[in-house]
Amino acid sequence: MNLQHIVIYNFRNHSSTSINCSPGINLFLGNNGEGKTNILESISYLCLAKSFYASSDSIVTKIGENGFAVTGLLLSDSGVEYEIRINFDRILNQKTVTVNKSRIDKASTLIGRFPAVILSPEKNAITLGSPADRRKFIDFVLSQSNRKYLDSLIEYRRVLKQRNKMINDIQITRNEKKEEIEPWNYSLIKNGSIIMKKRKEFIEDFYKIIYDSYRQISGTAENPKIIYSPSVESVGNNNDTIEETFRTAIESQYLEELRLGYTILGPHRDDFIFRINDLDVKNFASQGQHKTFLVALKLAEFYYLKSQCNENPILLLDDVLSELDKKRCHKLIRAAADTGQVFITSTNENALDGLPAVSAKLRKFFIKDGRIERVEDSAKIN
Numbered sequence: 001m002n003l004q005h006i007v008i009y010n011f012r013n014h015s016s017t018s019i020n021c022s023p024g025i026n027l028f029l030g031n032n033g034e035g036k037t038n039i040l041e042s043i044s045y046l047c048l049a050k051s052f053y054a055s056s057d058s059i060v061t062k063i064g065e066n067g068f069a070v071t072g073l074l075l076s077d078s079g080v081e082y083e084i085r086i087n088f089d090r091i092l093n094q095k096t097v098t099v100n101k102s103r104i105d106k107a108s109t110l111i112g113r114f115p116a117v118i119l120s121p122e123k124n125a126i127t128l129g130s131p132a133d134r135r136k137f138i139d140f141v142l143s144q145s146n147r148k149y150l151d152s153l154i155e156y157r158r159v160l161k162q163r164n165k166m167i168n169d170i171q172i173t174r175n176e177k178k179e180e181i182e183p184w185n186y187s188l189i190k191n192g193s194i195i196m197k198k199r200k201e202f203i204e205d206f207y208k209i210i211y212d213s214y215r216q217i218s219g220t221a222e223n224p225k226i227i228y229s230p231s232v233e234s235v236g237n238n239n240d241t242i243e244e245t246f247r248t249a250i251e252s253q254y255l256e257e258l259r260l261g262y263t264i265l266g267p268h269r270d271d272f273i274f275r276i277n278d279l280d281v282k283n284f285a286s287q288g289q290h291k292t293f294l295v296a297l298k299l300a301e302f303y304y305l306k307s308q309c310n311e312n313p314i315l316l317l318d319d320v321l322s323e324l325d326k327k328r329c330h331k332l333i334r335a336a337a338d339t340g341q342v343f344i345t346s347t348n349e350n351a352l353d354g355l356p357a358v359s360a361k362l363r364k365f366f367i368k369d370g371r372i373e374r375v376e377d378s379a380k381i382n
Contacts, residue, residue, distance in 0.1 A: 001114055001311045002236040002341050006072040010040035013370035022377070024337050024361020027352060028345045035370040036345035037120075040316045043343060045086045046072040047116040047314060049097050049107035055179075057088045057095055067091050074114055077311050084114070108154060115305040119298045120318035126297060127281050127290050131271035138272055140299050142202055143338045145308035149198045156191040156267065159184055163369035164262045171261045178254075185250060186268065193242040195267040196230055197269065200237060203228040203272070209303050214296035217328050217337070222276050224293060231269035288325065294330045302336055321351045330355055337361065 007018045013035045028036040037053065041060060054060050060358040061068045061188075070086045087096040097104040104110060121273040125133040143150040163184040170176050207226055214224040234245040249265050257264055274281040274293060281293055298315075307312045313335040321329050321344070334355060336342050344351070352362065 001077060001314055002075045003046070003314060004073045004075055006042060006070070008042040008047070009069040010065040010091065010218065011068045011070060012062060012238050014038055014042075015062065015370060017371060019365065019372065021343075022361055023041060023341055023343070024363075025333065025342045025344065025352065026363050026365065026378050027348070027365055028296070028343070028365045029349050030367035031347060034367045036367050037318050038370070039365075040345060042070045042344055043314065043316060044116060044118065045070045046074065047085045047110070047114040049086060049095070049110040051109075052118045053122075053292070053318075058090050061088065061090050082114070082124055084110075084301070104156050109267075111150060112147060112309060115309045115311055115313035116316060117298055117302045117305065117313045118316045118318070119295070119320050119332075120316075121320065121323045122218075123298075124294065124323075126291075127274055128295050131269075135268075135270060137297070138199060138202065141304060143205075145305055149195065152191040152194040152198075152256070156188065156195060159187045159191065159265065160263055160268060163188055166261035167257050168261045173260055176258070179268070182225070185247070188263070189243050189246045192266045193239055193246055196232065196234070196246075196270070197237060197239060197242055199230070199267070199270065200228055204301060206304060210296060210300040211299040213303065214292065217296045217299060217331050218292045222289075223278075225275040225278070227273040227275065229271040229273055230266060230267070231265050235324040239363075240258065244275065255280075272297060284310065291324045292328055293361060297333050299332050299335055302332075302340070306339075315342045315344065317344045319345050319347075321346050326354075342368070 002023050003021050005018070005020055007016070008014050009016050011017075016229070017039070019039070030036050038060075041051045041053055044050065047261055050057070051060055067087065067089045069088075072084050074082045074084060076082065083100055085098045087098075088094070089096075095107060097107050097110055099110070123137075126137045139153060143153060153261055163181065166181055166184060170181075210224055210226060214222065219298075232246050232249045234242045236242070248268070253264055276285055276289055276293065279285070281290065285293065302313055302315060305311075315333075317329070317333070332353075333342055333344070333352070364372045364376040364378075366375070
């Protein structure tokens with residue numbers, strides 16, 4: 001996948017910015033607060049119909065304006081062109097997504113068609129943070145690579161919210177009507193079982209890729225491992241067995257749920273354990289190992305999405321060269337740039353020194369106050 005051109009309008013501090021992209025490495029330079037990250041955010045809208053950074057569409061709208069627009073021209077690896085346009089109306093609180101001028105009813109339909117891998121300082125929480133941070137990472141990768149998983153995840157979250165509300169209402173009113181909660185149990189179990197099955201299968205496949213990626217990044221003989229730790233452990237791996245195990249667990253914890261006021265079992269309580277040489281990364285890894293594991297995860301994500309989506313993902317690196325080990329990041333950039341397209345933000349104009357193999361595809365954009373002051377190519381780029 002290659003982003004050829006992007007135009008952003010009333011997006012963050014950008015009033016109107018047009019960018020012709022390099023098919024290789026695009027480096028956005030400038031001081032903090034000038035609008036570098038905003039450009040990467042706008043690219044994430046083209047791929048995901050949402051920001052990788054902001055929690056809502058209204059936040060990214062330029063102050064004083066009634067909405068924003070992002071338009072991009074992408075070329076698939078098979079040579080098909082796609083014009084994607086995202087419009088957001090802050091007055092109506094409405095987002096419109098079109099692909100080749102045809103409107104998409106659900107913005108989530110965009111996810112997976114144009115895969116992206118994102119690494120920013122906030123992603124440190126994947127190895128350092130809570131189970132929710134690790135679930136978010138796994139869900140992001142699986143949602144881009146498996147439509148059924150994304151649909152089940154969206155429905156599971158909707159059902160979980162309604163079921164929690166019902167349990168909380170029963171707790172407050174003491175008016176228990178178990179027959180009313182059963183339809184929510186059915187949908188929770190059905191979609192939750194699909195999620196757990198896909199997560200287990202994913203870890204089995206992803207483990208091999210992270211093993212190779214970690215060694216590619218670190219150059220050491222350390223052994224990385226990812227272990228799926230579901231809140232409901234099933235002996236088998238077929239849907240019927242998982243559903244039956246999940247139902248039995250839900251029923252056994254019903255009184256405890258009424259006491260607490262929320263759903264205590266299910267995929268929303270799963271965890272994923274990262275280990276190096278059989279030691280838990282979160283508790284025992286050095287700072288360097290944390291950084292290596294994180295970069296290796298992103299490289300593995302790139303390879304996995306490439307194989308599952310039959311497209312080279314776009315790689316977005318936001319201010320990571322100053323946060324993470326430069327040598328490790330360079331290996332990630334080099335691996336992605338060999339076959340794909342990379343977008344990087346940095347305050348350091350020399351951030352990519354030492355990467356002569358990719359300098360021929362390097363385009364530098366100097367950003368100031370929400371606009372591009374000048375563009376420099378390391379070599380002629382068509």
